[in-house]
Amino acid sequence: MKGDNPPGATADLPLGPWRAGENVPWTVSWTGEQEFDLQISQDFPGLVDLAQVQRPGIGLPKFAALHVTRHRTAMAKLLCHVCGKPTEKSDRYLFPTDSGGFVTLPDESRRYASNVPPVHLACARRAQKQCPHLRGAGAIPIPYPHEAAPLMPRTDVVEGMEKLAQSMGQNLKIVYSCYRLHGKRFSERVERLRERNM
Ligand SMILES: [Zn+2]
Numbered sequence: 639m640k641g642d643n644p645p646g647a648t649a650d651l652p653l654g655p656w657r658a659g660e661n662v663p664w665t666v667s668w669t670g671e672q673e674f675d676l677q678i679s680q681d682f683p684g685l686v687d688l689a690q691v692q693r694p695g696i697g698l699p700k701f702a703a704l705h706v707t708r709h710r711t712a713m714a715k716l717l718c719h720v721c722g723k724p725t726e727k728s729d730r731y732l733f734p735t736d737s738g739g740f741v742t743l744p745d746e747s748r749r750y751a752s753n754v755p756p757v758h759l760a761c762a763r764r765a766q767k768q769c770p771h772l773r774g775a776g777a778i779p780i781p782y783p784h785e786a787a788p789l790m791p792r793t794d795v796v797e798g799m800e801k802l803a804q805s806m807g808q809n810l811k812i813v814y815s816c817y818r819l820h821g822k823r824f825s826e827r828v829e830r831l832r833e834r835n836m
Contacts, residue, residue: 658694661768664722665712665755667705670696674706674802679813681714682791687813688799688806703798704754706815712755713816714789719754720761730756731779733765734828735835736772738817750825751790753817756782780831785821792816 656662673691680687690706711717716725738752757765762779766772792815795803799814806812820828 656695656699658699659721662699662701663720663765664694664717665704665708665719667700667703667708668694668697669700671705676806676810676812679791681710681789681816682813685791685793685811685813688802709755710813710816713753713818716756718756718758718761720757720765723758725756725758725782727782729758730782731759731762732756732782733762733772733777734780734824735831736775736777740825740829741819747822748825748829749822750820750828751817752787752820753815776835780827783820783824783827785824787818787820787824790817790819 658664658666658668667690670693671691675689675691676686677689678687679685687710688706690708692705692707694705694708708722712719712722716730717723718725732752733754734750734752737754738750740748741751742748757779759779766777766779791813793811793813796815803812803814
């Protein structure tokens with residue numbers, strides 16, 4: 639089943655019908671996928687993953703809400719945010735000025751934390767044309783760093799999941815989301831890029 643343009647769609651949005659992995663990024667969730675469960679975490683030993691039912695293409699895309707399971711899989715395996723296929727080292731990019739944020743480590747150093755999976759360069763170019771947010775911001779794809787960037791869990795309740803969190807067990811450490819904590823050099827580079835864009 640293909641989604642249609644939502645009522646009130648404007649010229650800023652790509653024209654429907656919506657297709658997962660084409661004009662809707664692979665990691666975006668759909669209204670037909672709003673069922674959740676818990677499972678033993680594959681990526682974070684000792685923790686429990688929030689898992690979301692997989693029915694991409696059913697209903698309408700929810701551009702503001704990433705699919706919990708596809709997002710985590712893409713972050714862990716470095717799959718492309720747009721098409722969902724693996725990214726090779728030589729073709730792996732980020733939009734670090736327009737996604738993610740900075741965290742301060744116990745030693746007071748500031749590190750860039752990316753919460754959106756990488757993209758292929760061709761997929762980045764397509765996203766620049768189709769995504770009103772990226773287009774408006776003049777976002778530029780930056781090659782993924784060579785520095786190690788460990789995958790980190792977020793067990794605090796992320797925005798938009800408060801209701802769901804209330805319905806889950808109280809005593810479990812649940813992984814709601816995850817991010818990559820980038821190294822010193824790349825973090826400094828992202829900081830400089832952001833300053834230039836201000
Ligand atoms: Zn791709």
